[in-house]
Structure formats: C-alpha cells, structure tokens
Amino acid sequence: MDSSEVEFLAEKETVKIIPNFSLDRIYLIGGDLGPFNPGLPVDVPVWLALNLKQRQKCRIVPPAWMDVEKLEEMRELERKEDTFTPVPSPYYMELTKLLLNYASDNIPKADEIRTLVKDIWDTRIAKLRLSADSFISQLEAHAKLDNLTLMEINTIRAFLLDSLNCMYKLRSNLQPGSSKGQFTDY
C-alpha cells in the first residue's frame, strides 16, 4: 500500500466546517450531507472540506484533539509508556498534514502542532522498531500491538514481511529432512 492510498482513506474522516454559502441537503452515494447554512457548523468528510476551503467557501474548525496542550499531554504520555497509547484519531498523521497544509489560517499555533505531532510520530515509530526487533530476536510466533495506525504499519510492512519470510526459510532448515526433498539424478 502506498502512502497516498492511506491518505485517501483518511479523507473519509469527518471534520466540522462553517460554510459561507447555503445549499440544501445533498444526497451522495456515501451518505447525505446536511443542509449548508452560512455561519452554522456542519460535519462533512475531509475531502469535501478541503475542496470547499480551496474555493474559499468555508472555514475549517480544527478537531478537538488538535490543540497544543492536549498534544503535549499526549506526547508526554507516549514517552512514558512502553506500549502504544491510544491515538487521538486513527489518521492523526494524515489529518495533520492535510489540515495544516490547506487550512493553517484556521488553526491556531499551526507550527507548534506540527512539531508536536511529529514528536509523537517519532516516538511511536521508535517503539514499533523496538517491538519488531524483540519479536524477531525472540523468535515469537505472533505479537499483538494495540493502537497502531495504518500509516505506521505501512512504513514498516514491506521490510518486516520480507524479513519474516527469510527467517521462516532459515528456520525450516533447522527441521532435518523436512524440506530437503528428492533430487533428480543427473
């Protein structure tokens, strides 16, 4: 899976906007989008919010978790715990990037938020590598990781699966006579 595909999936999340136009309810295949009245907040998917913002038809309200104090608490909690802490949103990295690129004027302290989210990301990736290493070095059969997001899994997926394949082949060498098979005579 490519990072752009993960971003595409992230764009289905809902975010609150305040439109400056009015429109009746629209009926889309994915669901209905409620009537738009100027000045009244309404929940829309991120893809629509970004499109309206680029056409200057709305103002995006930052999600509740996108706040400097809350993110600082989350960062401290992430650094203290050995396991993964619950994430503010299953797509926190993608939403941060999208909203801060297109709507940074609607979000206070955008740069600090970007730094904090990057810190949280780095801590989680470091924990992921540590657990992948202990998984391999102790030859475990399966591992359980809670609270991982799709983007984090995506960065390590190719490498981890290939290494596990190699390890499987090397481990099957330890079983005598299991995969040696028959040879054709020359």
Next chain:
Amino acid sequence: MGENFLSLDDIVLSHERLPIRTECRFPRLGFLEKSSDSQDIPEVVLKKRRVLSVELPKVYREGWRTVFNADPNVVDLHKMGPYYYGLGSQMLHFDSPENPEIAQTLLQTFIGRFRRNMDSSQNAYNEDTSALVERLDCLEKALFTSGQSGLNSFQSWEKGQASQLTASSLVLNYRKRKITDLQP
C-alpha cells in the same frame, strides 16, 4: 531454502566453488580421479549421490562459527561470499555431521544483524548508503532495499511530492527532444 530453478540469485550462488573429495572411480571422465586431494567443482554439479563428499567452505566451519556466534554485526558478510545465507542453506543438503550447528548459526547471524539492518535501512534518507550496504549479504541487501522503499515513499508523501506529477526516470533517460526546446 526452497530452490527456484529460475531464480537468478540461486543460479549465481550455486556456481560457488566447493572443495570436494571423489569417493569412487569415474570411468572415462579424465579430469576427475579417485583421490583424496581436494578439487574445486561448482556446486551445481554436486548433488546427494554418495559419489562425492564435500568439504565445507571455511566460512561455515567451527572457527568462523564461533566468530558469528560472538558478534554477528562486525562481520563483513559480503566478503565471506556474497551469498552467505543462500549457500549455507544449500550446504545443508550434503549430510555433514555439523548440519544442526550450521543451521543454527545461520539463523542466529540473521537475527543478530537484523536490528542494525532495520535501523540503517529505515533511517538513511537521501544519503549515500554505499558504506552501509557494502558489508551486507545479498539477502540482506534485498531487505535493505525494501526498507528504503518504504521510507522513501513515506518521506515523499510527507513533503507533498506524492501528488506532484514528475517525469518518469525512463523518459528522462531517453533524452527526447522537447517541443519547448524546438520552438524558438
């Protein structure tokens, strides 16, 4: 490891030369005589036939095995034969009494080097990686490449290059004339 007849890696690795001893007479094959001195023959000729007995290359023997068990990270696996893991797995086909130890050493070497390979492949972005890669076996090089591709795809997405249209490297290599250069 499962042998893939068409795999380029398997073909190249099975051309490694191994010292052997011939056990019986080969009539009319002039260049092989019943002897006890070692001759080097490419592994592809040898299979499990009680005709030849193979000596292990020195990389898989007791001396080097203790080195690998002590610290696998300091060894230059590329110099030890670029196909250390592949050839080692093929060597297990020749029933040598040391087979379990060889298999165990192969596995433990891989596990010991895994951490460093993972860290170097997942952190080296946009730099010259030749110093990191030169001590890796071919198997580890393939893993390094897949780790780098994951890292590069994430970084390019984060910079916003994932949604930009860029000319493919193949097209740039053709160096076709561009219409903007032709028109004055």
